[in-house]
Amino acid sequence: SAVISQKPSRDICQRGTSLTIQCQVDSQVTMMFWYRQQPGQSLTLIATANQGSEATYESGFVIDKFPISRPNLTFSTLTVSNMSPEDSSIYLCSVVVTASTEAFFGQGTRLTVV
Amino acid sequence: AQSVTQLDSHVSVSEGTPVLLRCNYSSSYSPSLFWYVQHPNKGLQLLLKYTSAATLVKGINGFEAEFKKSETSFHLTKPSAHMSDAAEYFCVVGSPGGYNKLIFGAGTRLAVHP
Numbered sequence: 001s002a003v004i005s006q007k008p009s010r011d012i013c014q015r016g017t018s019l020t021i022q023c024q025v026d027s028q029v030t031m032m033f034w035y036r037q038q039p040g041q042s043l044t045l046i047a048t049a050n051q052g053s054e055a056t057y058e059s060g061f062v063i064d065k066f067p068i069s070r071p072n073l074t075f076s077t078l079t080v081s082n083m084s085p086e087d088s089s090i091y092l093c094s095v096v097v098t099a100s101t102e103a104f105f106g107q108g109t110r111l112t113v114v
Numbered sequence: 115a116q117s118v119t120q121l122d123s124h125v126s127v128s129e130g131t132p133v134l135l136r137c138n139y140s141s142s143y144s145p146s147l148f149w150y151v152q153h154p155n156k157g158l159q160l161l162l163k164y165t166s167a168a169t170l171v172k173g174i175n176g177f178e179a180e181f182k183k184s185e186t187s188f189h190l191t192k193p194s195a196h197m198s199d200a201a202e203y204f205c206v207v208g209s210p211g212g213y214n215k216l217i218f219g220a221g222t223r224l225a226v227h228p
Contacts, residue, residue, distance in 0.1 A: 033216075042204060043158075043218040058215075092158070094216075103208075103216060105150075105158040 002027045002097045006106035013083055013113050020079045021109045023093030030096050032070060034078045037090040037108070046091075049076040083113045116141045118207045120219035128227050133177075133192040135222045137205030140186065146208040147188045148216070149179055153201045161203075164188065175199070200226045 003026040013019050023032065032049040047055040047068055055068035070076040080087050093106040121136040139145060149161040162173025169181040179190045188205060205219040 042220045043216075045215055045217075048215075102160055102163070103148075104160075107157040 001102075002029065002095055002104045004093055004095060004104055004106035006093050006109055008109055009107060010110040011112070013111065015084050015113055017083055018079055018081045019083065019111060020077050021091055021093075023076045023078070023095075023106055025074045025095050025097075027095075028073050028098045030098050032076045033094040033103075034066070034068060034076070035092045035094060035105075037092060039088065043092065046078070049078075080111065083111075085113045087111065088113045116145060116207050116215075116217050118205050118217055118219040120203075120205050120222050122222050123220065124223045124225070126225040126227065127195045129197055130194050133190070133195045133199065133224065135190040135203050135205075135224065137188045137190065137219060138186050139188060139205070139207045141207060144183075147179075147181060148206040148208065149173065149177070149188075149190050150204045150206055150218075151201050152204065152221075158204070161190070195224075195226045197226050197228070200224055 005024040007022045011019055034046040035043045036046050037043045045058050046061045046066055047057040049055050049068050049070040051070045065081055067079045088111055090108040090110050092108045094103050096103050117140045119138045127133055144166055147164040150158045151161050152158050161177050162171045162179055164171050164181045172178045177192050179188050181188050203222045206216050208216045
């Protein structure tokens, strides 16, 4: 299994500002992902966080808006830039642990933009 | 391309009666299929997974699902609902044998009444 620490758990931010969300895992992982869950909606994959290189973004998501870093195997950050109320969502970190066949999810960061 | 359709947005059952949550998938290859549960203000938890082994998959908390290729379905069932089963359930499709680009269904909210 894997224990994922995601910080902050929630935040209220002013429009036009940026928020960086951290994801720390207690195990060696092969893959790390970032998802968004808009209010009342399902989860949508934002990007795959690649160690030591640029993240791989899904259609509709761009690096300028959602820069991602992954400096090592167990840590990643997602920044939500120049926020607007439409960015109000839950952002979740997900990992696949080495030698595991399960994807684990963090508790999420509940972001409200006012 | 892959996609997943959860046929019911809301399901309501009485405690002690059977649960059926329906899911159909579309994939150009043999997919990996999952059911996740999300309790209010809690993280996602894996209920069960299908990765091309046995077509009847047993999961946690008495849930099971049957992979039916001819019907492209992966319905989730439980013989007897418990109040604690009330939650949001997501059917998820992934790439064969892996967890790249998990695609989530819209979700089914299960309500359990006394």
